[in-house]
Amino acid sequence: MPDPLPARRTRAIIDRLEGQHPNADTELVYRTAFELLIATILSAQSTDARVNEVTPALFARFPDAPHLARANSADVEQLIVSTGFFRQKARSIITTSRLLVERHDGEVPAEMDALTALSGVGRKTANVVLGHALGIPGFPVDRHVLRVANRLGIAAGDDPESVEAELCAKLPKERWTRASDTLILHGRRICRPTPACDRCAANALCRYFTGLGATRAAPARATRLAARKPATKKKRATKKSARRRR
Numbered sequence: 029m030p031d032p033l034p035a036r037r038t039r040a041i042i043d044r045l046e047g048q049h050p051n052a053d054t055e056l057v058y059r060t061a062f063e064l065l066i067a068t069i070l071s072a073q074s075t076d077a078r079v080n081e082v083t084p085a086l087f088a089r090f091p092d093a094p095h096l097a098r099a100n101s102a103d104v105e106q107l108i109v110s111t112g113f114f115r116q117k118a119r120s121i122i123t124t125s126r127l128l129v130e131r132h133d134g135e136v137p138a139e140m141d142a143l144t145a146l147s148g149v150g151r152k153t154a155n156v157v158l159g160h161a162l163g164i165p166g167f168p169v170d171r172h173v174l175r176v177a178n179r180l181g182i183a184a185g186d187d188p189e190s191v192e193a194e195l196c197a198k199l200p201k202e203r204w205t206r207a208s209d210t211l212i213l214h215g216r217r218i219c220r221p222t223p224a225c226d227r228c229a230a231n232a233l234c235r236y237f238t239g240l241g242a243t244r245a246a247p248a249r250a251t252r253l254a255a256r257k258p259a260t261k262k263k264r265a266t267k268k269s270a271r272r273r274r
C-alpha cells in the first residue's frame with residue numbers, strides 16, 4: 029500500500045471536491061440534536077431517504093428522549109420497520125433515550141466519550157451529531173469516505189478510526205465536518221464502486237486515476253481495463269485482415 033499523499037495535496041483535493049459539491053451536508057432531516065442522533069442510528073444499513081420517510085411520524089409520537097425512553101418497543105418497531113433491522117434499532121433508540129434521561133437530563137451530550145457510551149452509537153454516529161447538531165467539528169468515516177479516500181490516496185487502509193485520524197491530521201479542524209460530507213456525497217454520486225472519473229473535479233490529483241499507485245479500488249480499475257478490451261480485440265482483427273490483404 030503506497031504512502032498517503034501529504035497534507036498540502038490532500039487540502040488541494042478537498043478544495044476541488046468542495047467546489048464540485050458546494051452544498052454537501054448530511055441528507056438526514058432533523059430539528060434537534062436528539063432527532064439527528066436517533067435518525068443517524070436508524071440510518072445504519074439503510075438510506076437517508078428511507079430514514080427521512082419514517083422520522084416525521086416517529087418524532088410526532090416521541091418528540092424527545094423522555095418520551096422515547098418510555099416507549100413500548102412494539103410501537104417503535106412498527107414506525108421504523110422499513111429501515112431494516114427494526115427490532116435491534118428500536119431497542120437501541122429506546123435504550124439510548126433512557127440513558128440520555130438517566131445520565132444527561134434528557135439532553136444529547138457534546139462529548140465523544142459520552143456519546144459512544146450510548147446504545148448503538150459508534151464514532152461515526154457521534155461525529156455526525158457533534159459536527160452537524162452541536163457545532164463541534166467531527167469527521168464521520170463511512171464506507172464512501174473509505175473508498176474515495178483510498179482511491180484518491182489521501183488516506184490508506186480500511187480501518188475507519190485510523191482513516192479518521194489521518195484525515196483529521198491533514199485538515200484544519202474547522203474543515204472536518206464539511207470535508208467528510210463532501211467525500212460522502214462524492215462517493216454517492218461520482219466515485220461510486222464503478223467511478224465516473226471523467227466527471228470528477230479532482231481526477232488530475234487522484235492517485236487511482238493518474239495511476240501513480242495501486243489503491244483499494246482494484247474492482248473499479250478492473251472495470252476500466254475491461255472496458256478497453258473490445259477496442260484491443262478490434263485492433264487485433266484489423267491488423268490480421270491487413271496482413272491477409274498484403
Ligand code: SF4
Nearest residue numbers: 219225228231234237
Ligand atoms: S478520479 Fe475517479 S477514482 Fe479518483 S476520486 Fe475521482 S471518481 Fe474517484
